[in-house]
Amino acid sequence: MVINLKEVDGIPVNAKHKASCHCGGVEFELDLPDGLIDVRRCDCSLCRRRGAIAASIPLSGIRIVKGEELLKLYQFNTKTAKHYFCSNCGIYTHHQRRSNPTQYGFNVGCLEGINPLKIPDVPTYDGVNHPADRKQQT
Numbered sequence: 001m002v003i004n005l006k007e008v009d010g011i012p013v014n015a016k017h018k019a020s021c022h023c024g025g026v027e028f029e030l031d032l033p034d035g036l037i038d039v040r041r042c043d044c045s046l047c048r049r050r051g052a053i054a055a056s057i058p059l060s061g062i063r064i065v066k067g068e069e070l071l072k073l074y075q076f077n078t079k080t081a082k083h084y085f086c087s088n089c090g091i092y093t094h095h096q097r098r099s100n101p102t103q104y105g106f107n108v109g110c111l112e113g114i115n116p117l118k119i120p121d122v123p124t125y126d127g128v129n130h131p132a133d134r135k136q137q138t
Helices: 045-050
Strands: 003-005 016-020 027-031 036-042 054-058 062-066 071-074 082-086 092-096 103-107
Touching: 027 054, 036 045
Parallel strands: none
Antiparallel strands: 003 036, 016 027, 027 062, 036 054, 054 103, 071 082, 082 092, 092 103
C-alpha cells in the first residue's frame, strides 16, 4: 500500500513547503508539487528507534535554507544511506535513501503546520529484510 497525500487533517501540503528541526537551527524548503509521496514508516534498526514518518522526494527537491553546518551525517551497515540530523537538537531531518539513492526520505514531522500523527494507517516498510542485505544467488 502506497500513501500519497495533498493534505493532512485538512492542512494542505504546499508545492513549496517549509520545514525545520525542533530548535529551528536547520531550516529547509521542499518541492512537493504532488504533495507527500510514499508516506511510510520503516522497521530497520535505526528507524525503529527514531520513530519518524517519512515521505520521498527527488534529490533536487530539498534546499537547505539555514543551518547546513549544523547537519551531521550518520551511516551504518552498508553505508549507502546518508542520514542527517541537527547536531543541536538531534532531530532527524532527511536521508538519502539506500533503496533509491536518487531520492531523499524526509521527516514529515519537520513540515511546518503538519502533524504526521494525524495520518491514518501509515504502512511500515520491511527494513529488517532490506533487499540490499540479501546475498545474490548465482
